[in-house]
Amino acid sequence: MLTDSERFAFVPYRIHGFETSGNAYDAVQTDDRIATGDLLPVMDEAVVGVAMTWPFAVTAEAGHLHQVAPKSGDTFDQLATSLGVEPASMLRAVTLARKLGFAIEPTLELLMAP
Numbered sequence: 001m002l003t004d005s006e007r008f009a010f011v012p013y014r015i016h017g018f019e020t021s022g023n024a025y026d027a028v029q030t031d032d033r034i035a036t037g038d039l040l041p042v043m044d045e046a047v048v049g050v051a052m053t054w055p056f057a058v059t060a061e062a063g064h065l066h067q068v069a070p071k072s073g074d075t076f077d078q079l080a081t082s083l084g085v086e087p088a089s090m091l092r093a094v095t096l097a098r099k100l101g102f103a104i105e106p107t108l109e110l111l112m113a114p
Contacts, residue, residue, distance in 0.1 A: 013092060014038040021047050021063025028055045037089035039096055040065070048097040052084050058093045060103035068108050076111045 016034055018024040024040040028051045040049035042063060049057045049065040056066040070079045080087040094104055094112065104112075 011088070013089070015096070016040055016051070018042050019044065021045050021049070021057070021065050024049060025055055025064045028052075037085050039089075039093050041096060041100065043100070046100075046102045048093050048100070048102060050083075050085055050089055050093045056083060058090060058105055058108055059097050060105050062105075068105055070107050070111055074111065076108075079108075079111060 014035065016024070016027065016038055018027065018040060019042070021042045024042055024047075028034050028040070034051050036052045038051040040051055040055060041047070042049070045063045046059060046061045047057050047063045047065060048059050049055045049062075054066050056068050057063065058068065068079065068083070071082075074082070076090070077087045080090045083090075094108070097104055
């Protein structure tokens with residue numbers, strides 16, 4: 001049994017896998033169980049997205065999800081905030097995409113460079 005301090009020592013998040021990016025987009029619009037910041041991997045399309053009102057991909061392939069478009073001078077955190085998600089959600093999506101061997105969207109990759 002977890003103690004109160006152990007129970008709240010982590011931040012839970014969900015990963016919702018989909019067959020197509022179109023299915024992922026539609027599900028975000030209609031399924032209340034999908035929350036802003038949840039991850040949306042689509043294995044057959046090499047896409048990893050982040051759920052929000054207009055779900056977007058962090059991968060080079062976006063499928064039917066929106067592509068990220070950082071403004072000149074944006075930092076990674078500023079981009080996440082402008083998209084209405086926590087930077088940690090985007091970072092988790094990028095980490096998952098890399099672990100799956102998917103290419104990251106090039107301008108997002110530049111924002112993450114040290």
